[in-house]
Amino acid sequence: MFFMNFNESYNAIDYMYTIDTVHINVVSHIKNLQPNFVGSFDIGDYVLFFFRETAVEYINCGKSVYSRVARVCKKDTGGKNILSQNWATYLKARLNCSIPGEFPFYFNEIQSIYRVPGDNNKFYGTFTTSTNGLMGSAICSFTLKDIHAAFAGKFKEQASSSSAWLPVLSSRVPEPRPGTCVNNTETLPDTVLNFIRSHPLMDSAVMHEHDKPVFFKRDVFFTRLVVDKVDVDIGGAVLYYTVYYAGTNDGRVHKIVEWQRDSSDTSLFFSTCSTSPPANRFK
Numbered sequence: 460m461f462f463m464n465f466n467e468s469y470n471a472i473d474y475m476y477t478i479d480t481v482h483i484n485v486v487s488h489i490k491n492l493q494p495n496f497v498g499s500f501d502i503g504d505y506v507l508f509f510f511r512e513t514a515v516e517y518i519n520c521g522k523s524v525y526s527r528v529a530r531v532c533k534k535d536t537g538g539k540n541i542l543s544q545n546w547a548t549y550l551k552a553r554l555n556c557s558i559p560g561e562f563p564f565y566f567n568e569i570q571s572i573y574r575v576p577g578d579n580n581k582f583y584g585t586f587t588t589s590t591n592g593l594m595g596s597a598i599c600s601f602t603l604k605d606i607h608a609a610f611a612g613k614f615k616e617q618a619s620s621s622s623a624w625l626p627v628l629s630s631r632v633p634e635p636r637p638g639t640c641v642n643n644t645e646t647l648p649d650t651v652l653n654f655i656r657s658h659p660l661m662d663s664a665v666m667h668e669h670d671k672p673v674f675f676k677r678d679v680f681f682t683r684l685v686v687d688k689v690d691v692d693i694g695g696a697v698l699y700y701t702v703y704y705a706g707t708n709d710g711r712v713h714k715i716v717e718w719q720r721d722s723s724d725t726s727l728f729f730s731t732c733s734t735s736p737p738a739n740r741f742k
Contacts, residue, residue: 494527498572502579502603504640505530509554509572509584516615516624516660526554526569526586528601528665530610532640539645541652547644549655550637552609553664556586556599559671566597566675573684579603581668585681585705597675598684598703598715599667606665610638613662614654626662673703674715674727680708710734 494512507530514525529551538547558564566586573583580603588595613626614637633648637655641647683706691698703715716728 497569497584500574500579500582501533504533506533507582507606509569509582511567511569514553516617519621519623524568524589526556526567526584527551528554528606528609530606530638532638532644534640534642535644537644538647538652541649542656547647547652547655548638548640550610550659550661552606552661554584554586554599554601555664555666556584556597556672557667558597558675566595566599566672570596570681571683573686575686575688578688582606583673583684583686583703585684586672587680590680593677594680595675595677596679596681596705596707597672598681598705599672600669601665602668605668609661609663609665614658615660615662616658624660627658673701673717674705674729676713679711679713681705681713682708706734 492512492515494510496508496510499506499508507528509526509528511524511526514523517523517525529549531546532548535546535548537543537545554569556566556569566588568587568589570585570587575581575583582601582603584599584601586597586599613629614632615624616627617624633650633654635641635647635651637651637658685704687702687704689700689702691700699719701717703713703717705713705715707713711731711733714730714732717725718728719725
């Protein structure tokens with residue numbers, strides 16, 4: 460069971476993780492990143508958290524918000540001395556939802572995440588641009604394989620406050636590899652605990668599936684998402700439908716139908732409906 464307690468100032472965030480009646484409070488490793496969580500999932504040996512926060516790796520160039528996925532081992536009970544009463548396997552990586560090109564257009568702020576019941580291999584999210592600029596939203600999908608690949612890659616670090624963020628050399632990563640699940644995290648060496656405390660961020664971002672958003676649109680703010688999948692056999696030809704219902708902040712639902720015949724190109728159908736009378740839409 461998981462409990463999240465967000466204080467109103469977002470100066471700190473406590474995660475309460477219950478493991479065999481043991482409660483562990485974990486304070487965010489950097490209190491000023493203002494994390495905003497949108498969902499969590501119990502997957503195999505791990506729990507995945509999806510959220511957005513101030514991008515520490517971009518802070519020297521200004522303030523920006525990035526989307527993240529974090530991973531924690533279920534059996535994590537913290538370290539013995541270092542990281543005592545704190546998670547000892549917590550890692551995070553950026554989620555990349557963008558329109559590809561020489562200069563990609565990023566939808567940096569995740570608003571919601573959805574997993575089709577019974578399918579632990581894919582996650583669907585709604586992402587938006589910053590509300591301070593050009594408004595736009597996108598739907599992007601991510602595979603569990605790509606998420607784990609990012610956590611198996613290089614770590615990211617900043618040598619000093621004025622330095623660029625760079626990948627950590629593999630020769631400097633201690634054993635067992637930080638973030639690896641073990642039966643008792645209190646037995647982890649101090650070298651591992653010190654490393655993960657100062658290197659929770661992965662170097663590579665998790666790329667969206669097919670290297671492009673499922674759908675994107677200007678001047679709309681997607682807030683929630685539900686996804687359904689249907690296979691239809693039409694005279695021996697199987698069509699694979701994925702139906703997305705994306706809610707907006709002005710009381711509308713955008714329905715996007717994606718289908719594919721065998722291995723042919725994917726097609727999209729788009730429609731919109733209102734869920735509230737115009738007079739009440741912005742209340």
